[in-house]
Amino acid sequence: MYLSALLRAQLRLSLAILLGIAVVVLGLPTLFVLAPATRDVHIGSIPLPWLAVGVLIYPVVFIAARIYVHQSERIEREFSDLMRQQ
């Protein structure tokens, strides 16, 4: 029964991170579809889609992965503490 709690906590964390990534990765094409003007925005001389998809997206997903690793280790630490108290 402790296992179900662990599983639920880990799954909730995974789904939250997945949702965050989906918002960024699937959200960008959606933004370009719904607001075509964003395709022509230039930052310096680089068009926004090139900058966002070609460069900025990488640090964002790395940070998401980092948050996941820290949080899942925290969940496991709490689970370990709980088991040791038994």
Next chain:
Amino acid sequence: MTIAQAGVLAIALVCAVTLGAGALGLRISRTTSDFYVAGRSVSAAWNASAIGGEYLSAASFLGIAGLVYALGADMLWFPVGYTVGYVILLVLVAAPLRRSGAYTLPDFAEARLESRRVRALASLLVVGIGWLYLLPQFQGAGIALSTVTGAPPALGSLIVAVVVLANVTAGGMRSITLVQAMQYWLKLTAISVPAFVLLALWWQSGAPAPAVAGTGGADWAEALSGFGGREHPVYATYSTILALCFGTMGLPHVLVRFYTNPDGRAARRTTLVVVGLLGLFYLFTPVYGVLGRVYLPTLPAGRRSDSVTLLLPSIVAPGTLGTVLSAVLAGGAFAAFLSTASGLTISVAGVVDQDFLARTIGRRAGGDVPRIRTFRLAAAVAVAVPYAASWLAVNTSLADTVGLAFAVAASTFCPVLVLGVWWRRLSVAGATAGLVTGGVLALTATTVTVLAGPSAVGGGWPGALLAQPAAWTVPTAFVVAVIVSYATRGSVPVGTARTMVRLHVPENLRSGTRMPHAE
């Protein structure tokens, strides 16, 4: 020195270093378990470099630049998908897969579902996906060698096939871990240094804009316009992202690397480093596609867009500098073919050996054939088939063929891995139905696309759906696996509860033992 001579020198050097490191590994690895997974004693940084080195293939080194060059902004999603695939793998399956203690995808399928039949099905799929992925490596080697030296394409493929076979049969995975880790840094250097030099020269000459003539005009630079001139670019974009993101975890050579992590926690940390290493590499590849548009608006006759990375230096910087940069890029490209092909060969050979050869040969010879010998035979089979196929299929682009392998992996292994790790009610029948449905749908769609082209079904939506099948085949496989599992509650494996504990509970809490390597 001509470009051809410099290129040959660089390629020969990469091959020699690869074989040398392989021979070194041979001296270290002595037992069969070392031979397979490097004794599970590889540190996170080494392991992450090795994963990156193995993963960055012909499609990454040459293919992405070729796609960006030919089709423009939408192609930037390919490297994003290759990278995010590791984040999805990390979030959904990394630690549990390491904790399962299995060596290969079929091992996992058998351990989780307790069924020899599911194992056999998984083995078939590993071999199929592995071969589909090996094919563009051999083709890429042919393109690279003929672009730099003018040699016939078949020669480049042959060189990669021979070097990979020699290395794999000699050293097994220990040498491969060492070789692969080195290959990542070699490839990063080979892609980044020429990119900086070319960008500097471009900047110096007043930063001329990319010429978009012959690409459908201004559309080239604009998002959601091209996607190969396909009719439904928005659908194609989403479906490609989905295939790449969910396909990574089902690639045969990706999973086997996780068993060289000491435990589940290390598997996660390794994957995080991998995400960083891949992102760093992919910052540089589109540069070649964009600069290609600036300096090389039309390709020389007989050249494919996949060769743009290798053609660029001699045009931007004629003379010695261009020659040196061309040689560096050719060497890096060969490193990419060698490392990915080695990893795939190890995985495919491992499955061919364990599931097909060892049993048959063992039975015939009275069960006393050394494992190393059957493994070597399996490696020969693993290389020979896609090498022969590379002579036949020459017209699909590198990244497209790789994309097909991802789509099949996403439609088959992804549902079984994700449901297997998180859902206790997955039944043997459900997993089988998911694998078969996803496999048949994705393979049919890709076969029709490759052989006949999307226009064969009248273009429009049917063509778009077949060319990028993942958006409908992946959900279908998931739904089928879930529905069939609900309908066949009796065939849920008896040991599911025990297996779930093993997959999710940290190693230091395993009852009965304090040892992380208890399996």
